[in-house]
Every structure is written in structure tokens, then in C-alpha cells.
Amino acid sequence: MSEHPTDRQHRIAYRIALNVEDGATRFIDCNAGETVLDAAYRSNINLPMDCSNGVCGACKCRCEEGRYDLGDEYVEDALTKGEAAEGMVLVCQMQVSSDCIIAVPVPSAACKVKPAEHGGVVSSIERVADSTFVLRLRLDAPAAVDFLPGQFVNLTVPGTDQHRSYAFSSKPGASEASFLIRTIPGGVMSTWLATDAAVGTRMSFVGPQGSFFLRDVDRPTILLAGGTGLAPILSMLEVLADRGTEQVVHLIYGVTSDGDLVGLPRIEALAARLPTLTWAICVADRQTAQPLQGYVTEHLTDEHLNAGNCDIYLCGPPAMVEAVRTFLHDKRIKPRHFHYEKFTPSKAT
Structure with missing residues (x-):
């Protein structure tokens, strides 16, 4: 039949x-x-x-x-x-x-939406900068870890009942989840990473969460990242590189000092996969060896803003978010969409 x-x-x-x-x-x-x-x-x-x-x-x-x-x-x-x-x-x-x-x-x-709990084991811990670790987890069930590129999870610190929020720097569906974690002196997660973390340690996390995630790219798009705010932007770029887009995508990645820079080879590799991606890094420290000194707003041009016909994704500390908002207001530019995520490291992060 x-x-x-x-x-x-x-x-x-x-x-x-x-x-x-x-x-x-x-x-x-x-x-x-x-x-x-x-x-x-x-x-x-x-x-x-x-x-x-x-x-x-x-x-x-x-x-x-x-x-x-x-x-x-x-x-x-x-x-x-x-x-x-x-x-x-x-x-x-x-x-x-x-x-x-x-x-x-x-x-x-x-x-009646219950947070989903997932698990995995540490596959690597790497100190990639003065202020940053990269933590990678080999997931128990990669297909079950659904999230939108840009979202975060609450990661439990092993041996404690405390958790900290981190955005994926990996893309959905990957067998490993990766996170950029800023080090804070005396922080619970920072201390664990520096002293007790070991490959093979089991970890769990709950999520995903957050309204900061990649939407359809149907106009020029600006990605602004401050410090470890680069993590969700990397996840977005991984998805864009897989999908492809004819729209211009411009990334400006800003940090405080040269020692805070992470992920540059990965950005280069993403740019090779995504021909419409351009990118720049800027460093606030006046003693920087990088070509661009200053803050992201100093390197955000009228060409990038496209008279407001653009989408902006911004992830960084509150001061950076407010600086960009003030910059756009003063220039009388209203992007078609402006998505942002502020992060404030806990004293016990």
C-alpha cells in the first residue's frame, strides 16, 4: 500500500x-x-x-x-x-x-520549563592569556545539548554547590563544549582551574539561557566583543562560517592589555572560512604593540554603521556596553537591531 x-x-x-x-x-x-x-x-x-x-x-x-x-x-x-x-x-x-x-x-x-542538566568530562584546560583559561568538556550527549549561538549555561564548580555563568565559545552540535573563563584572584572557579582541575574531571551544567543569540543575518552585521565577551561571538561566527552569508560582517575585539588577547588564530581561521568577515583588534593600553590603540568606539566607522542599516551584537562589561550606547546616541544612529549582553564577574567567580 x-x-x-x-x-x-x-x-x-x-x-x-x-x-x-x-x-x-x-x-x-x-x-x-x-x-x-x-x-x-x-x-x-x-x-x-x-x-x-x-x-x-x-x-x-x-x-x-x-x-x-x-x-x-x-x-x-x-x-x-x-x-x-x-x-x-x-x-x-x-x-x-x-x-x-x-x-x-x-x-x-x-x-513548566525545567532547566536541562547536561554533563561531560574535562578534555583540556589551557591558560591562553594572563587573564583567561579555555575550558573544554567532552560532552556525554552532544546531540542533547541544544542552544542558540550566543547563549550561556550555569557551570557547576566541581566539589562545591556553586555555579558560574559562561557562554559557549563552541557551536551547537559540537562534540566538545568550550568556554573562555576570565581569572579572578580568589575566585571559586578561577582557583579550581588553577589548582585542582584535571583532564577527566566530571562537570555538569544547566541551560541554555539568555536572549543574546544570533538571529538571521539579512543586513550588514557588527560584532563587538570585550575581553571574554569574545566567547559568544566566536560561537556565532562558527555558525555563520558553516552557513555562509553574503552580508558584510565586521568584528571589533577590544581588550585592556596585550596580555589579555585570546583566540586570534581561531578568528583568522574563521575569516578564511567566511569571506565576508572583516575584523580588527584594539587595546586600551597606550603601550600596546597592536596597530589599533583605544576602545572599540574609536574604531567603529560610519562605513560599518551603514547609516543605521545594520545589526549590532555586543558582549562585554557594563562600562563597554554603556559606552557603545552613548556613542550611538551621540551619532544619532539607531541600528535596525541592537542585541547586547553585559557581564560582571563575581568576586567569587
């Missing part, structure tokens, strides 16, 4: 990232012809809903990436044409035709 075309269609599954209000992310499979609301329910996730037939609007979310169809069964009181044009969706009506990223405007507890 031959297979009916609709049976074949409904076996197609797309990967949906549900990013809830407090930053936790959960991935589900959604079949062709199935609504996102039904797919979430099948995965034991309670997305906001009331009527489930496109009348009340309670299930309104935002699709940040992907292709979908909302049909014509919902009423405009539930979702206006203007909202639909801005990417708002009713998940009770939404049927997808690609992988999607959906922002859900309620916290984890309301959706």
Missing part, C-alpha cells in the same frame, strides 16, 4: 526554540501541519493560552526567526495586521515550515 502524501508531510519535524521571559530556552519538535501550541503541549510545556482557537490572543508570542503560516481562522482582535507584520504570532494557529525561534512572554515556571 502506497503512503499518502499527507502522511509523509506530517512526518517532517522542525526544531523550535522557545525562549521564555526569564531567558531559559527549551527546544521542541513541531511536525508539519501541527500547531506550535500542540507541539509544546506534546512536550509537556504549557504555553500561555485560553481559547486555543484564535479568538482571545492569550497565546500571543513573537517569532524572531523562521517561516510559518497563521492561516485565516483567527480574529483581528486577537492579532492585528500591524502586530502580525512585526512578527507577533498566535501559537494556537501557527504552523511552521522551517526551524523557528519564538520569544514567549511568560517565565519558566508558568510554562
Whole structure:
């Protein structure tokens, strides 16, 4: 007996990232012809809903990436044409035709989204700069470690009940997870890395989390990284190098001193794989041996900003984030999208 075309269609599954209000992310499979609301329910996730037939609007979310169809069964009181044009969706009506990223405007507890715990063993610990370690974990189940490039996890310090947040510098699907970890004198993670860490040590982490992640690249894109804020940018670049893009991508990587520079050979390799990538490094220390001295804002040109028709991704310390925000305000430049992540190392990091 031959297979009916609709049976074949409904076996197609797309990967949906549900990013809830407090930053936790959960991935589900959604079949062709199935609504996102039904797919979430099948995965034991309670997305906001009331009527489930496109009348009340309670299930309104935002699709940040992907292709979908909302049909014509919902009423405009539930979702206006203007909202639909801005990417708002009713998940009770939404049927997808690609992988999607959906922002859900309620916290984890309301959706019954439980943080996923993953594990692995240390495959290498390398001090790559005066202020930075690279920690690599060989993952127990790489396929189960779903995340969006740019997101972070909470990594437990072995032998303690304490955890610290670090972004992946590796790409999703890799057999090893890698992290750039800044050293802090007396810090819990720093002390462990410097004195007790050993290849083969088992570690666990919970996540992914965060709203700082790579979206579709459909216009010139600027990547700004400060210190170990380079980690999520590297993850993004790995994905872009795999996918390819015709859009210009420009990276400016800033550090305090020459001894803080990390990852330069990796950036060079990524640039070789991604022909539209240009990059520069700048060092705040006036005694730097690098060609560019100063802060990232001093090397962010009008050409890069493209009169505001650009997307900016920025990860760095709070002072850097505020400096870039002030710089854009003073130049009266409003990027199409400005995604940023501030990080403040804990005194016990």
C-alpha cells in the first residue's frame, strides 16, 4: 500500500526554540501541519493560552526567526495586521515550515520549563592569556545539548554547590563544549582551574539561557566583543562560517592589555572560512604593540554603521556596553537591531 502524501508531510519535524521571559530556552519538535501550541503541549510545556482557537490572543508570542503560516481562522482582535507584520504570532494557529525561534512572554515556571542538566568530562584546560583559561568538556550527549549561538549555561564548580555563568565559545552540535573563563584572584572557579582541575574531571551544567543569540543575518552585521565577551561571538561566527552569508560582517575585539588577547588564530581561521568577515583588534593600553590603540568606539566607522542599516551584537562589561550606547546616541544612529549582553564577574567567580 502506497503512503499518502499527507502522511509523509506530517512526518517532517522542525526544531523550535522557545525562549521564555526569564531567558531559559527549551527546544521542541513541531511536525508539519501541527500547531506550535500542540507541539509544546506534546512536550509537556504549557504555553500561555485560553481559547486555543484564535479568538482571545492569550497565546500571543513573537517569532524572531523562521517561516510559518497563521492561516485565516483567527480574529483581528486577537492579532492585528500591524502586530502580525512585526512578527507577533498566535501559537494556537501557527504552523511552521522551517526551524523557528519564538520569544514567549511568560517565565519558566508558568510554562513548566525545567532547566536541562547536561554533563561531560574535562578534555583540556589551557591558560591562553594572563587573564583567561579555555575550558573544554567532552560532552556525554552532544546531540542533547541544544542552544542558540550566543547563549550561556550555569557551570557547576566541581566539589562545591556553586555555579558560574559562561557562554559557549563552541557551536551547537559540537562534540566538545568550550568556554573562555576570565581569572579572578580568589575566585571559586578561577582557583579550581588553577589548582585542582584535571583532564577527566566530571562537570555538569544547566541551560541554555539568555536572549543574546544570533538571529538571521539579512543586513550588514557588527560584532563587538570585550575581553571574554569574545566567547559568544566566536560561537556565532562558527555558525555563520558553516552557513555562509553574503552580508558584510565586521568584528571589533577590544581588550585592556596585550596580555589579555585570546583566540586570534581561531578568528583568522574563521575569516578564511567566511569571506565576508572583516575584523580588527584594539587595546586600551597606550603601550600596546597592536596597530589599533583605544576602545572599540574609536574604531567603529560610519562605513560599518551603514547609516543605521545594520545589526549590532555586543558582549562585554557594563562600562563597554554603556559606552557603545552613548556613542550611538551621540551619532544619532539607531541600528535596525541592537542585541547586547553585559557581564560582571563575581568576586567569587
